[in-house]
Amino acid sequence: MPATRGAATAADTQTLLRLTGVSKAFGPVQALTDVRLDVPAGAVTALVGDNGAGKSTLIKCISGISPPDAGTIAWKGREVRIDSPTVANDLGIQTVYQDLALCDNLDIVQNMFLGRERLRRGQLNELSMEQAAAQTLSELAVTTVRSVRQLVASLSGGQRQSVAIAKAVLWQSELVIMDEPTAALGVAQTRMVLDLVRTLVERGQAVLLVSHNLLDVFEVADRIAVMRQGRLVDVRPTARTNQAIVVDLMTTGETSRSVEQAT
Amino acid sequence: MSTHAAPARPEDHDALGVREYLHLVWQRIRGGETGILPVLGGFILVSIIFQVLDQQYLTAGNLINLLVQSAVFMLLGMAEVLVLLLGEIDLSVGFVAGVSAVVLAWLAQPQVGWPWWATILAALVVTALIGLLQGSLVTRIGLPSFVVTLGGLLFWNGVMLFVLGNGGAILIRDDVLVQISSGTLSRPVGWVVMIVLVALWAALMWRRDARRRTSSLPAPPLALTITKIVAAFAGGAGLILLANADRGIRAPVYGLPWVVLVVLAVLLVWSFLLGRRRFGVYVYAVGGNAEAARRAGINLARIRTAGFVLCSLTAGIAGIVYASRLRSISTSMDGGTLVLYAVAAAVIGGTSLFGGRGKAIHGVLGGVVIAAINNGMGLLGFSAAAKYVVTAVVLVVAVTIDALARRRQSG
Numbered sequence: 001m002p003a004t005r006g007a008a009t010a011a012d013t014q015t016l017l018r019l020t021g022v023s024k025a026f027g028p029v030q031a032l033t034d035v036r037l038d039v040p041a042g043a044v045t046a047l048v049g050d051n052g053a054g055k056s057t058l059i060k061c062i063s064g065i066s067p068p069d070a071g072t073i074a075w076k077g078r079e080v081r082i083d084s085p086t087v088a089n090d091l092g093i094q095t096v097y098q099d100l101a102l103c104d105n106l107d108i109v110q111n112m113f114l115g116r117e118r119l120r121r122g123q124l125n126e127l128s129m130e131q132a133a134a135q136t137l138s139e140l141a142v143t144t145v146r147s148v149r150q151l152v153a154s155l156s157g158g159q160r161q162s163v164a165i166a167k168a169v170l171w172q173s174e175l176v177i178m179d180e181p182t183a184a185l186g187v188a189q190t191r192m193v194l195d196l197v198r199t200l201v202e203r204g205q206a207v208l209l210v211s212h213n214l215l216d217v218f219e220v221a222d223r224i225a226v227m228r229q230g231r232l233v234d235v236r237p238t239a240r241t242n243q244a245i246v247v248d249l250m251t252t253g254e255t256s257r258s259v260e261q262a263t
Numbered sequence: 264m265s266t267h268a269a270p271a272r273p274e275d276h277d278a279l280g281v282r283e284y285l286h287l288v289w290q291r292i293r294g295g296e297t298g299i300l301p302v303l304g305g306f307i308l309v310s311i312i313f314q315v316l317d318q319q320y321l322t323a324g325n326l327i328n329l330l331v332q333s334a335v336f337m338l339l340g341m342a343e344v345l346v347l348l349l350g351e352i353d354l355s356v357g358f359v360a361g362v363s364a365v366v367l368a369w370l371a372q373p374q375v376g377w378p379w380w381a382t383i384l385a386a387l388v389v390t391a392l393i394g395l396l397q398g399s400l401v402t403r404i405g406l407p408s409f410v411v412t413l414g415g416l417l418f419w420n421g422v423m424l425f426v427l428g429n430g431g432a433i434l435i436r437d438d439v440l441v442q443i444s445s446g447t448l449s450r451p452v453g454w455v456v457m458i459v460l461v462a463l464w465a466a467l468m469w470r471r472d473a474r475r476r477t478s479s480l481p482a483p484p485l486a487l488t489i490t491k492i493v494a495a496f497a498g499g500a501g502l503i504l505l506a507n508a509d510r511g512i513r514a515p516v517y518g519l520p521w522v523v524l525v526v527l528a529v530l531l532v533w534s535f536l537l538g539r540r541r542f543g544v545y546v547y548a549v550g551g552n553a554e555a556a557r558r559a560g561i562n563l564a565r566i567r568t569a570g571f572v573l574c575s576l577t578a579g580i581a582g583i584v585y586a587s588r589l590r591s592i593s594t595s596m597d598g599g600t601l602v603l604y605a606v607a608a609a610v611i612g613g614t615s616l617f618g619g620r621g622k623a624i625h626g627v628l629g630g631v632v633i634a635a636i637n638n639g640m641g642l643l644g645f646s647a648a649a650k651y652v653v654t655a656v657v658l659v660v661a662v663t664i665d666a667l668a669r670r671r672q673s674g
C-alpha cells in the first residue's frame with residue numbers, strides 16, 4: 001500500500017477544494033481562525049488535531065451544515081457559497097459525519113438514497129435502488145450485512161459506519177469527507193474502514209479524513225494537515241513528517257524536529 | 264447474525280425457500296419489528312373474551328355494526344399516525360372533526376342549500392386549512408405541537424359551541440350525506456367490489472414479486488405469495504358473507520356499508536403515500552432522525568407542515584362520517600374523548616409515540632380494537648366509566664409494548 005501512496009503524492013496535480021481565510025465563532029468561542037487548506041484530487045488528506053481543535057467545525061463549513069462567518073471556499077478553482085447540504089452534494093462533496101447521520105428506523109437502502117431517491121413514474125424505484133445499494137456495498141467489500149433491507153437499528157457499529165460510507169460513495173462524488181470514522185470501532189472494523197478509504201482513492205475519489213488517531217492517519221494519508229486551537233498550523237506530505245513532529249504540532253503548534261529518514 | 268450471505272452475490276438470494284424466508288421474518292420480529300402482530304393478537308383475545316361472556320358478540324350483525332362503529336376511530340387513528348410518525352402529536356383531531364361536521368351540516372341545511380359534494384369539499388378545505396395553521400405554528404415558529412394542538416382542542420371546541428349555540432344541534436337531511444354511514448351496497452355489488460379490489464391487489468403484489476425475482480433480488484417464495492392471495496380472497500369473501508347476511512331487527516338490513524369503503528379508500532391512499540412515494544420516506548426520516556434528514560437536504564418544515572395538514576384533513580373525513588352516522592351534529596360531541604381514542608388507536612395498532620415507526624393500517628386495526636372493547640362491554644351492560652378504564656389499560660399496555668420494542672431495537 002505505501003507504494004501507491006508515494007505515487008499519489010508525486011502526482012499532486014489538481015486542487016479540488018481550496019479554503020482561504022475561513023473563520024467561525026460560536027458566540028465567544030472562536031472555533032476557526034483564518035484557516036487555509038488545499039485538498040488535492042485523488043488523494044487522502046488527513047486533518048488531525050486534539051479534541052476541540054475545530055476539525056468537525058471545519059468539516060461542517062465545507063458540507064454546508066453550518067457555513068463559515070468569513071473566508072472563501074473555492075471548488076475546482078471557482079468560488080462557491082456552500083450554505084446548505086444540498087449545495088455541497090450537488091458540487092460532488094459527500095460527508096460521513098462523526099455521528100453518522102443515519103435514520104435507525106429506515107433500512108439500508110432508504111438511508112443510502114435519502115434525499116435522492118430514484119423514481120419511476122413518480123413512485124419510488126425500489127428495485128433499482130436496492131440493486132445499486134447492494135452493488136456499492138459489495139464494491140466496498142462490505143459482506144457482513146444480512147440484507148440491504150435490514151433496518152439500520154439492527155446493525156453493529158462497524159456495519160453502520162460502512163453504510164454511512166457507502167452512502168457517501170454511492171454518489172460518485174469527487175470528495176468524500178469522513179469525520180472520525182474509526183473513533184468508535186474495534187480493531188477489525190477499523191481495518192475495514194481504512195481499507196475502504198484506500199479503495200475510494202483507487203477509484204479516483206479524494207478523501208478528507210478527520211482523525212486524532214495518528215496510527216490510522218499515517219497508514220492511509222498522503223498529506224497531513226494539523227489543526228490547533230482553531231488554526232491550521234501545518235500541512236505536509238506524509239513522507240516528509242513523522243508521529244513525533246505531528247504530536248509537536250498538535251500540542252504546541254510548532255516543532256524543532258526534522259524527518260530523520262528521507263524517502 | 265447467524266447467516267453471512269453477502270449482498271455482493273445477489274444470486275444467493277433469489278431462490279429463498281419458504282422456511283428460509285419465514286426464518287428471516289422471525290428474525291425481524293425478534294429484532295423488535297413486530298408490525299401488526301400484537302394488535303392482531305389483542306383483537307383475537309378481546310374477541311374470544313367477549314364471545315365467551317356473551318354469544319351475541321360474534322354474530323354477523325354485531326360484527327358489521329362493530330365495523331361501522333369503529334369507522335370514526337379508524338379514521339382518527341390514521342390521522343394521528345400521520346403526526347406521530349413525525350414525532351409530533353395532534354390533540355385537536357376530535358374537535359377538528361367536530362368543526363368539519365359543523366361546516367358540513369351547516370352548509371347542507373335547506374336554507375343554505377349547498378349540494379352534498381360541495382359541503383364535503385368545504386368541510387375538507389376548512390380542516391386542511393386548520394392543519395396548515397396549526398402546522399405552521401409548530402414548524403415556522405417552533406412551538407411544541409403538544410401545546411399548539413392542546414390550544415386547538417379548546418379553540419375548535421369553542422368555535423363549535425359558538426356556531427351551534429348553547430345545547431344546539433344541526434340536523435342533516437341530505438340523502439347522500441346520510442347514506443355515507445348508513446347506506447349499503449347491494450349484495451351482488453358487494454361481491455363485485457370485493458373481487459375487483461382483491462384481484463387488483465393480488466396483481467400488483469404478483470407483479471412486484473415477479474420483478475424482484477427476475478432482477479434476482481430476494482423475493483418472498485412463490486408459495487407464500489399464493490398463500491397471501493388465497494388468504495386475501497378468503498378474508499374478503501368472509502367479510503362479504505357477513506355483510507350480506509340479514510342483520511335487521513324489524514326490517515331486513517344487509518349489504519356492505521359504504522363507510523367501509525370510505526375507510527378503505529383513506530387507508531389505501533395514505534399507505535400509498537407513506538410506502539411508495541418520496542414524501543413517505545421523508546416522513547419516516549424526519550421522525551427517525553430529523554438532523555440526518557436535514558443533512559440529506561430534506562425540507563423539515565415542509566414535511567412537518569404537510570403532516571399536520573394531512574392529519575387534520577383525515578380528521579375532517581372522520582367528522583363527516585361521524586355526522587353522517589348521527590344524522591346531525593350537536594354540542595354533545597365529546598372531542599376530548601375522541602382524541603384519546605385516536606391516539607390509543609394509533610398506538611394500540613403499533614405506531615410508536617416516539618416517532619418514525621408506524622403505518623396507516625395501525626390506525627385502522629387499533630380503531631377496531633377500541634370499538635370492539637366499547638361494543639363488547641356495551642353488550643355486557645358495562646357503564647361508560649368501565650369502558651374508559653379498560654380502554655385506558657389497553658392503551659398503557661400498548662405504549663409499554665412500544666417502549667419495550669424500541670428498547671430491544673436500539674440494542
Ligand SMILES: Nc1ncnc2c1ncn2[C@@H]1O[C@H](COP(=O)(O)OP(=O)(O)O)[C@@H](O)[C@H]1O
Pocket residue numbers: 026029030031049050051052053054055056057058
Ligand atoms: N455548535 C456549537 N456551539 C458552540 N460551540 C461549539 C459548537 N460546535 C463546536 N463548538 C466549539 O468549537 C470548538 C471546536 O469544536 P470541534 O470542531 O467539534 O472540535 P474537534 O472536532 O476538532 O474535536 C470547541 O471549543 C467546541 O466547544
Ligand SMILES: [Mg+2]
Pocket residue numbers: 055056057098179180
Ligand atoms: Mg469532532
